[in-house]
Amino acid sequence: MPPRLIAFLIFPDFQLLDAAGPIAAFEIAERHAPGSYRVRVVAARAGAVASSSGARMNAEAADEADIDTLVVAGGDGTRPALLETSLIDWVRRAAGRARRTASVCSGAYILAQAGLLDGRGATTHWSRTADFRRRFPAVRLEPDRIYVRDGAVWSSAGITAGIDLALALIADDLGEAVARATAQQLVMPRRRPGGQSQFSALVDMGGASGRFADLLDWARARLVEPLGVERLADQAAMSPRNFARAFVREMGMTPAKAVEHLRVEAARARLETADDPVEQVAAAVGFGDAERMRRAVLRAFGQPPQALRRAARSTPAVGG
Incomplete structure (x- = not known):
């Protein structure tokens, strides 16, 4: 050939x-x-x-x-x-x-x-x-x-x-x-540790200018709590309407999508480093139930939670 x-x-x-x-x-x-x-x-x-x-x-x-x-x-x-x-x-x-x-x-x-x-x-x-x-x-x-x-x-x-x-x-x-x-x-991973979501770095930075970095750090510490637009806007000292518009301009995604991302990343870290049952992981990161988490993980990484866990256990470290 x-x-x-x-x-x-x-x-x-x-x-x-x-x-x-x-x-x-x-x-x-x-x-x-x-x-x-x-x-x-x-x-x-x-x-x-x-x-x-x-x-x-x-x-x-x-x-x-x-x-x-x-x-x-x-x-x-x-x-x-x-x-x-x-x-x-x-x-x-x-x-x-x-x-x-x-x-x-x-x-x-x-x-x-x-x-x-x-x-x-x-x-x-x-x-x-x-x-x-x-x-x-x-x-x-x-x-x-x-x-x-x-x-x-x-x-x-x-x-x-x-x-x-x-x-x-x-x-x-x-x-x-x-x-x-x-x-x-x-000298790079075959698959990124953050899975297949390109928003990882953006969310970590708090947006293109870092404007929402403190807000996202605050939300990351409260993933088990309700984190709707109204609550996030209140924490940002903005009206819900202005906050939602400014957030999308800065982040390229809605506040709900960003919160889902934070929860998915937290779930991924637990799945890859601990043996907690999937249901327990879902509750710990604010998804509430395993099926809701499974759908979010699949959207973000293109594979279900158990596949992430298996891949983490089987992938060797990157060498030079």
């Missing part, structure tokens, strides 16, 4: 790590399984393409020949790229011939513009959620996921999530052993 051709599509003002991170993952996987992959960087025109940082990456002229997996980078340049009809047409044609298609961060906009995400589940960077939904209402956006697979189309969240995506693609091709070895070489 010939090596699988992984083609990375870039354009002016692309995000450098969107391409470089996944490229490194496939390069390392090739070392562990020689003959598995061949990587090309392509663009609308051959030559050096400037990223948003100013650093340049050399690209070949885009063609559709022999592509196994098309990966579309994201970055500030996605907005003007959406207006390049010839580029969008090429993506549509290339995806039609490729075995699978993927996007990193706002590269999902390009897939959506090409009609490849209509009726499919997808994700992108959390900060683009409202804009993406407005532009592409036919896409079933899952903004709290690190990556989403829907058939032959994959999408991932912001920047470093492209490496998570690449590891998942490698596991799909070559198995978990090669994906794990690749992750170890990259």
Whole structure:
């Protein structure tokens, strides 16, 4: 079997790590399984393409020949790229011939513009959620996921999530052993300790500017108590209506979603480090019953509580 051709599509003002991170993952996987992959960087025109940082990456002229997996980078340049009809047409044609298609961060906009995400589940960077939904209402956006697979189309969240995506693609091709070895070489976990939710860091920071850090610390210490909008707004010394609006602007999610996230993270920590029954964990973190917790954990991490517990017991530490 010939090596699988992984083609990375870039354009002016692309995000450098969107391409470089996944490229490194496939390069390392090739070392562990020689003959598995061949990587090309392509663009609308051959030559050096400037990223948003100013650093340049050399690209070949885009063609559709022999592509196994098309990966579309994201970055500030996605907005003007959406207006390049010839580029969008090429993506549509290339995806039609490729075995699978993927996007990193706002590269999902390009897939959506090409009609490849209509009726499919997808994700992108959390900060683009409202804009993406407005532009592409036919896409079933899952903004709290690190990556989403829907058939032959994959999408991932912001920047470093492209490496998570690449590891998942490698596991799909070559198995978990090669994906794990690749992750170890990259000095990163095969699966993030926070599961598959991209909101982990955002909630930990208290939002884009940290405005709600103290409030979320307060809520984290009271997870077993009712934490509705009215109570959170009172603690923040704001009216419920103004609080809800400001919270969504800052956090990219509703207060209820943030509280659910805090409870899910607390549940995950208990599931992975203690032997408490699932029902007891659910009560201790404020879910009330095991089924409600199971649904929330499944939404956040893509697997049920018992699977999180088993994975934590079986996953070795990351090596160098």
